[in-house]
Amino acid sequence: MAVQKVTLFTEQPLHLTLGGQLEQIDIAYQTYGKLNAEQDNAVLICHALTGDAEPYCEDKSQTGWWQNFMGAGLALDTDRYFFICSNVLGGCKGSTGPASPDPSTCKPYGSRFPHIVVQDLVKVQKALLDQLNIPHLHAVIGGSFGGMQATQWAIDYPDFVSNVINLCSSLYFSAEAIGFNHVMRQAVINDPNFNQGDYYDGEPPLKGLSVARMLGMLTYRTDIQLAKAFGRATKAEGEFWGDYFQVESYLSYQGKKFLDRFDANTYLHLLRALDLYDPAVGYADIKTALSRIKARYTLVAVTNDQLFKLVDLHKSKALLEQYGVNLNYHEFPSDYGHDAFLVDYDFFAPRIRSGLETA
Numbered sequence: 001m002a003v004q005k006v007t008l009f010t011e012q013p014l015h016l017t018l019g020g021q022l023e024q025i026d027i028a029y030q031t032y033g034k035l036n037a038e039q040d041n042a043v044l045i046c047h048a049l050t051g052d053a054e055p056y057c058e059d060k061s062q063t064g065w066w067q068n069f070m071g072a073g074l075a076l077d078t079d080r081y082f083f084i085c086s087n088v089l090g091g092c093k094g095s096t097g098p099a100s101p102d103p104s105t106c107k108p109y110g111s112r113f114p115h116i117v118v119q120d121l122v123k124v125q126k127a128l129l130d131q132l133n134i135p136h137l138h139a140v141i142g143g144s145f146g147g148m149q150a151t152q153w154a155i156d157y158p159d160f161v162s163n164v165i166n167l168c169s170s171l172y173f174s175a176e177a178i179g180f181n182h183v184m185r186q187a188v189i190n191d192p193n194f195n196q197g198d199y200y201d202g203e204p205p206l207k208g209l210s211v212a213r214m215l216g217m218l219t220y221r222t223d224i225q226l227a228k229a230f231g232r233a234t235k236a237e238g239e240f241w242g243d244y245f246q247v248e249s250y251l252s253y254q255g256k257k258f259l260d261r262f263d264a265n266t267y268l269h270l271l272r273a274l275d276l277y278d279p280a281v282g283y284a285d286i287k288t289a290l291s292r293i294k295a296r297y298t299l300v301a302v303t304n305d306q307l308f309k310l311v312d313l314h315k316s317k318a319l320l321e322q323y324g325v326n327l328n329y330h331e332f333p334s335d336y337g338h339d340a341f342l343v344d345y346d347f348f349a350p351r352i353r354s355g356l357e358t359a
Contacts, residue, residue, distance in 0.1 A: 030086075117273050126160075143342065151166055164297045183212075184212035234246065299328070313331070
């Protein structure tokens, strides 16, 4: 089934958390499974930073980002649940983002695209569910950036969500992680082709975006996994100042591959939304925000995650428990580090199944 699209906020604009507004917002989404007669088996999947609306592809010539997790009888059981996944606001895979035409000018938003935060993304997802006549969510599940969205769902719509499954995401991004994002943004912004974000009529900032992606990849995996995969092996015809080591060649490949599917402005906006995430925005304080959560909350950490580090997951666990959240917490080591939630099925599957069980 092809990705579907709906236009939202056609009568009233979406007023954004940091100011400004957007109207006529296109949202690309995909569904899997069937909504039951009781309408109580809907599960919203929130994608990670560079994901899209297709965690699973029925066309076997392609693969979704959660391909091995979804299907009949699997952790994301399409025989049992009705899954909805949308490309986030600000995205570049069918949803309105910086590369989309501004309805007032018919030209790409570019530098004029407003600042967005997780709370805005969740508002748009709620509008999509309203459009689809989904009365309640059995669960919201997401990893990394998606985990932040899942948490915010439980805060903003406590009576709408029964279960939250947060994989590898803390309540706040650390100073170190913000630092990584800053370096990635600077790589893009300082590309000669960036043109302050208005590059759609010319050459995009591909070199900067490629370098940014390479740095990002180093935060997603672990030194153990890289050592096992590449060690200090060199290329037979490596370039001394380029891809001399195999690990360098791998990173260069990942950087170039990323250019085929992602927009630089989208990367900047979503990285900043990661940095800015604060569950208490719109509420008096963190206690007020977290105390609103009624959903059963599953939090899963990877002990050697190099992006969302264990110390930050432990702080999040303590806050959730302190303010009365019904929490189930799990942690384990994985050579894949932060990316484990995308590939380590054997560990994550039972935790996902447990998190989806009726409380």
